Amino acid sequence: MHYYTRKLLSTLITLFLVSVLTFSIFQLVPGDPAQMILGVDANPQQIEALRSTMDLDKNPVIRYTNWVLRAVQGDFGTSYKYQRPVAALISSSITITAQLAFLSLLLSIIIGIPVGIFIAKRDKEKKVIPLSILSQLGMAIPSFCVAILLIDIFSIKLKILPSLGYIAFSESPFGCFKSLLLPSLSIAFGGAAVIIRYLRSNIVSERREDYVRTNRSIGLSENQILYKHILRNSLIPVITIFGILVSEVLGGSIIIENVFSLPGIGKLITSSITSRDLPLIQALVLYLSIIVVITNMIVDLLYGVIDPRIRIKGDD
Amino acid sequence: MIRYFKNKNIVVGLIFLSLILILMIAGLVALPYDPNAIDIAHKLKGASRAHLLGTDHLGRDILSRLMVGSRISLSIGFWVVLLGSLIGIPLGAVAGYFGGKIDELMMKIIDTLMSFPGILIALMLIAVFDVSLKIIIVALALISLPKFARISRSGFVKYRESAFVLSTKARGAGNIRIMIHHILPHIVPSLMVTASLTFATAVISEAGLSYLGLGIQPPTPSFGKMVSDAQPYIFQNPTYVLIPTLAITVLVLGFNLIGDGIQEVQEREGQNE
Numbered sequence: 001m002h003y004y005t006r007k008l009l010s011t012l013i014t015l016f017l018v019s020v021l022t023f024s025i026f027q028l029v030p031g032d033p034a035q036m037i038l039g040v041d042a043n044p045q046q047i048e049a050l051r052s053t054m055d056l057d058k059n060p061v062i063r064y065t066n067w068v069l070r071a072v073q074g075d076f077g078t079s080y081k082y083q084r085p086v087a088a089l090i091s092s093s094i095t096i097t098a099q100l101a102f103l104s105l106l107l108s109i110i111i112g113i114p115v116g117i118f119i120a121k122r123d124k125e126k127k128v129i130p131l132s133i134l135s136q137l138g139m140a141i142p143s144f145c146v147a148i149l150l151i152d153i154f155s156i157k158l159k160i161l162p163s164l165g166y167i168a169f170s171e172s173p174f175g176c177f178k179s180l181l182l183p184s185l186s187i188a189f190g191g192a193a194v195i196i197r198y199l200r201s202n203i204v205s206e207r208r209e210d211y212v213r214t215n216r217s218i219g220l221s222e223n224q225i226l227y228k229h230i231l232r233n234s235l236i237p238v239i240t241i242f243g244i245l246v247s248e249v250l251g252g253s254i255i256i257e258n259v260f261s262l263p264g265i266g267k268l269i270t271s272s273i274t275s276r277d278l279p280l281i282q283a284l285v286l287y288l289s290i291i292v293v294i295t296n297m298i299v300d301l302l303y304g305v306i307d308p309r310i311r312i313k314g315d316d
Numbered sequence: 317m318i319r320y321f322k323n324k325n326i327v328v329g330l331i332f333l334s335l336i337l338i339l340m341i342a343g344l345v346a347l348p349y350d351p352n353a354i355d356i357a358h359k360l361k362g363a364s365r366a367h368l369l370g371t372d373h374l375g376r377d378i379l380s381r382l383m384v385g386s387r388i389s390l391s392i393g394f395w396v397v398l399l400g401s402l403i404g405i406p407l408g409a410v411a412g413y414f415g416g417k418i419d420e421l422m423m424k425i426i427d428t429l430m431s432f433p434g435i436l437i438a439l440m441l442i443a444v445f446d447v448s449l450k451i452i453i454v455a456l457a458l459i460s461l462p463k464f465a466r467i468s469r470s471g472f473v474k475y476r477e478s479a480f481v482l483s484t485k486a487r488g489a490g491n492i493r494i495m496i497h498h499i500l501p502h503i504v505p506s507l508m509v510t511a512s513l514t515f516a517t518a519v520i521s522e523a524g525l526s527y528l529g530l531g532i533q534p535p536t537p538s539f540g541k542m543v544s545d546a547q548p549y550i551f552q553n554p555t556y557v558l559i560p561t562l563a564i565t566v567l568v569l570g571f572n573l574i575g576d577g578i579q580e581v582q583e584r585e586g587q588n589e
Contacts, residue, residue: 010424017428022440029444140569142520144527145543145561152550251433255524269436270528273443281443285436293431 003304003311011297018293021072022286023064026278032056033278037080076283081275086283089268096166096264097253100187101178105250107188112195113235118197120203121226138193143252147186147259154182164261181262187252191245198241202234209233239303243296250288323581329512329573336386336567341382351380352535360553369559372542373549378559381537385560388538389519389567392453396518397511399457404464405507409495411465411473423469426462434459435521442530452531456521460514467510471503505582509575516571523564539564 034050035042050056055063070076077087104250115131122128155163161182167175207230215225257266265284272280304311320326348368369378411422417514429437437453445451468535472495475481477586485500525531526540534541541561550557 013424014428014431017424018431021428025440025444051385136572138563140516140520140564140572142523142527142540142543142560142568144524145564148543148547148561150556152554156551158377245430247433251435254433254435254439255528258528269439270530273439273530276443278443281440285432285440288436289432292433296431 001109004301007297007300007304011293015290018285018289019068020064022282023067025062026282029278059127060232070158071283071286076286077279079272079277079280081272081277086280089280090265090283090287093264093268096262097266098249099169099176100180100184100253100257100262100264101185101246101249103177103293104187104252104291105189105245107184108191108195108245108249111188112192113199113238115192116196116199117203117226117231120200123200123204135193135196137211138189139197141189142255143186143190144255144259146189147182147256150182150186151259166260166262166264168184175249180262183253183262185258186256186312187249190252191249194241194245194248199234199238202237206230206234236303236307239299243292243299246295250291264304320578320581322376323577325573325580326577327441329570329575329577332566332570332573336390336563336570339383339563341389342384343380343387347380347383349377349380350510351376351384351537353377360549360556362553362555368506370553370555372545372556378542378556381542382539382559382563385537385539385542388532388536389522389564392456392522392570393447393515393518395453396456396460397515399453400460400514401464401507401511403457404461405468407461407470408465408470409472409500412469413476413491413499415473415476419469422465426465428487429458434517435524438521438525440528440535446532447533449532452522452525456518459484459521460518463506463510463514467506468503471506475499475502505578508579510584512575512578516568516575519564519567519571 032047032051034047034054034056038046038050057068058066076088076090078084079086079089082089115135119128119131119135139146151163154161162179163182165179167179197293203226212225212228215229216222219226253264254266254269257264260269261267265288269284271277271282285312327407336385355371357375358371359373359375360371360376361367364370367377367379369382371379372378405433407422411419437459438452441451441455441458476499481494481498482493489498506584522531522538523543526538528543529541529544531540532538539560543557543564544578546553546557546560
């Protein structure tokens with residue numbers, strides 16, 4: 001089968017499985033959801049009426065089909081707690097999470113790629129040891145600890161960046177940037193470490209290839225070999241970790257939005273868990289995993305365009 | 317075996333890990349204070365002879381809480397690795413060894429599990445079943461399972477056609493025997509790498525959940541909860557927030573370094589072959 005068709009088909013199957021899994025797990029909730037919403041005082045008729053509007057009296061396959069059909073049309077049901085359509089709640093907080101995720105990814109790349117190249121270039125020298133340690137720490141310190149340390153330095157001691165709250169882009173673009181800078185730096189500290197690690201090991205293993213020896217023997221300098229030949233081959237595979245990175249950044253923003261009180265998707269998820277707002281959680285889980293699945297598909301397709309060998313070789 | 321102990325990363329990693337182990341064992345042998353004993357009169361005190369690491373916002377002894385917290389982190393990591401590997405490795409082995417339709421189906425399920433950002437799976441299970449130590453362990457094990465399955469699968473794919481496997485098969489050995497006695501030993505090092513990285517991820521995820529208030533429930537001490545307790549007092553007693561941060565970092569760094577080290581030793585061997 002054609003590479004692109006195969007990838008699209010496989011994405012569709014994954015999306016189907018993701019939705020089945022999300023749906024099934026929420027069927028395991030102990031107790032009757034209708035009873036939970038109406039409380040203990042409700043009479044049986046009321047509960048029966050709500051059960052039928054919520055499809056609870058139908059079999060799981062029909063319920064799943066209805067749920068997916070509505071979700072495709074943008075109807076994720078009504079939040080128990082806010083008594084508002086889930087879709088409206090998501091769309092009002094997604095902008096913040098999207099901006100946060102974008103800035104975090106950008107910072108991860110801006111920090112990760114140059115540092116990764118620098119460390120790989122001076123692999124054997126003593127002066128890169130502090131940088132290597134820093135990138136190891138980036139993977140080991142939890143993002144919320146980095147966030148607290150950054151707040152301590154930039155908000156409490158230096159008083160130059162806000163420690164909580166969000167300013168909308170339409171209100172003040174610079175204020176928006178400032179309110180998102182510390183949160184995205186906290187996430188990017190770990191993101192950059194992932195890139196550095198991967199890029200460095202790519203460069204180090206590329207260096208052992210035959211073409212590098214050939215280039216050396218015809219008299220090219222190490223820098224020429226690195227920037228003209230090795231780097232091109234080492235940077236392309238970095239695209240493949242982009243999917244992992246997006247997943248990490250989204251996961252990270254769930255925690256970081258809570259540290260900085262940013263009213264995004266992450267804040268919505270945690271508050272919906274404490275209030276056991278099940279339709280909202282279900283929709284958010286589905287929504288975020290669809291983003292990750294689609295990103296992975298784009299990465300795969302892009303990789304096939306950039307490196308045609310992949311299209312012939314297949315997945316492994 | 318000795319070559320593993322000659323690797324710098326492994327040695328440093330083991331030292332870091334033993335720091336936390338010593339903390340845990342010391343806590344089991346001689347816990348200085350009841351970790352939940354509140355003493356408001358002595359809150360937010362710095363280090364002193366009575367409280368070696370000071371006291372928190374309720375006057376509880378930080379060292380005692382750290383000792384109990386390390387027990388929680390280590391036992392969660394342990395159970396997550398055990399559960400994840402016990403389920404993930406056989407699944408990957410069957411998929412990789414037999415190939416075909418079973419392989420395709422299993423890999424599709426594994427890919428699906430991997431499409432959820434890890435912490436989201438945990439939050440989803442906590443939302444459905446309510447917070448408990450068991451659910452946290454099950455959730456984190458579910459996140460780690462695909463990693464074990466993938467590494468195990470790729471090992472079994474690599475060796476299933478190899479000469480020693482084919483010759484053993486020709487001598488009439490059964491599939492299960494070949495899988496356990498002949499292939500599994502070859503992929504133990506890669507599985508060890510996965511196990512130590514999984515342990516690190518489990519510790520960091522538990523800390524994150526506890527920080528959000530959706531993990532270990534108070535008053536039980538845990539590293540993540542200690543960080544969130546300390547956050548408002550960063551002004552009065554900055555060491556209060558640094559201590560649990562340091563504990564998490566040392567533990568995670570230890571396991572990451574051990575994982576890196578095993579991988580390095582293996583790669584070097586691969587080159588020499």
